[in-house]
Amino acid sequence: MLQENTGKVICTHTWSSAIAHIDADAFFVACEQALNPSLKGKCVAVGKERGIITALSYEAKQKGIKRGMRLNQAKNICRDLIVLESHYETYSLFSVRMFEILKRFSPLIEEYSIDEAFVDLTGLRRLHSKTYKEIALSIQSTIKQELNISVSIGISLTKTLAKLASKLKKPYGITLIPGNQIHIFLKDTPIEDVWGIGPNTASLLKKLNIRTALEFVEKDENFLKRYLSKPYIQTYNELKGIQSIEFIPKLPNKSISKAQSFAPSNKESFIFSELVKNLELASYKARRHGLFAKKLTVFLKTSDFQVSFIKVALSIPTNLPIMLTNTLKEAFNKIYTQGLFYRQTGIVLSDLTEKTQQDLFEDTVKIEKIERIYKALDKINSRFGNNTVCLASSLASKQNKKQHLNLPFIDIKI
Incomplete structure (x- = not known):
């Protein structure tokens, strides 16, 4: 309930809801x-x-x-x-990891941008056995520990208040605005700093002697309706602690793509080797960021720029090329046309997640062994260059480009 005396509360509910705005710093x-x-x-x-x-x-x-x-x-x-x-692809992968971390704290997450999210924490204090501030501290420390980046967090009753709060103590800050303290916060907030109020609207409001967010919410709603449209009335209610802007849970669907052009060729073994090389590069990037793909898209481009592609849902999320070569070969055979000249191949790993689950019918010991092998290979390739050690099926690509192939063949039994 709105009070005329600014020394009194605007909203009497301390935590009728709890919306967090997470904003990555720089x-x-x-x-x-x-x-x-x-x-x-x-x-x-x-x-x-x-x-x-x-x-x-x-x-x-x-x-x-x-x-x-x-x-x-x-x-x-x-x-x-x-x-x-x-x-930008690297930034997208960091974003995916950040959103995956947020999912551990709440099932309701709304992506606002690549580095910003709204998280509905309402009623989750008991689940986490923590206060809202302690939950925010856990989110901060987890992101810092796993991604080595910092975020600032604002928590309040609505999205508008939470977004304003997250800006207060950047970088690496946490600001909570319970309902009974909204008036204190709004008193020092210039009207142009309110989310959703642009320069032109702020200029109009100043002409109406509204210079702060508190002066804005102290006005009668009928007064504002004379000058402003519906979205600004929603902002008016949000600043009073009344949820008016819909919370729409959605998560980013990022992907990793690798494509390579080459001199037009109709040699099947070479074209497939280029595809395998792209798979290895995309998978390496996924491993580097701790991500696993649930879907694989394969595409081929002919010399006259005609594109054919196929998308495959994977039985288990993975980032290990050797686990995907059979699937890749099957997909390739479905879109490759004998005799055509091709100029580009490409791979897209999508539906990325930071967690993998084991299929009951999968050999977990075998998978763990492959993972250890790739950890060693990644160290070698990181030091000496991409594809220094690669799958034999991608060697035709190097041979076609007349690279030096006086390399030992490593036969790994898995």
Whole structure:
């Protein structure tokens, strides 16, 4: 219930609901720093390929660098600025892992962007045997431990309040706004900082002597209806602790794709070897990020740019190429046409998850043995280059490109 006296509460319910907004801190740069820890604590930005700053570290922000700034201008401000090319697929994989972690805390998650999510924590205190703040701390520490990136979290009664709260203590902050403290928070919140209120609407509201979020909710709803449309009335109610913006549970459906073009060829063994090589590269990236694919898509492109593809649902999620070669060969045989010239092959691993489950009919000892083998192979390939050690079925690709093949053949019995 709205009170005219700002010293009194706007909402009398402390926790009638609990919506968390999780916002990763300097996400793109944080992903780069997680993969290359030597970049931590330094002025780092991404966007080299575009010639402008698209994301930057907090250290770079403190120097006065801003998003959208041209590289030469940014370098003039900070000579030590490290500018990297963007790797959006890598950022998507970090995003998948982050959302998988959030699923451990609540079944109701709404993806807002690649690095932001709303999580409905209502009624989960008993399940976790923790307060809402302790749940937020657990989310933070789990993401930090497993992904080596930080997130800021806001928790309140509605999505609008939670999103405002998550900005208060960035980076790596936690802010809770129970219903009986909403008025304190809104008193110091400029109207232009409210989620959903753009510059033009903020300008209009200021002309109506509404400069803070508290002044906004103190107005009579009929007064606001004279000047604003329905979405802003929803925001008005959300700021009062009344859920008006629908919570729509949805999770990202990210994927890993690898494709390689080559001189047109009609040699079946070579074309298939290119496909296997793509599978190995995509699978390596999945293992690097601790992800398992539930679906495999295979595509071939002819010399006249005609594309044929097939999607296969996997019996168990995996990131091990040797477990997929039979499936790959079957898919290849269904879309490959003898005699046609092809110029590109591609692989897409999709429906990614961070957990794998064992089929009752699978040989778990065999799978664990394969996993140990790939851990060793990944170390070798990481040190000496991709495909230094590869499946024999991808060797035709190297041979066609006249690479040096004076390599020992490793016969592994599994």
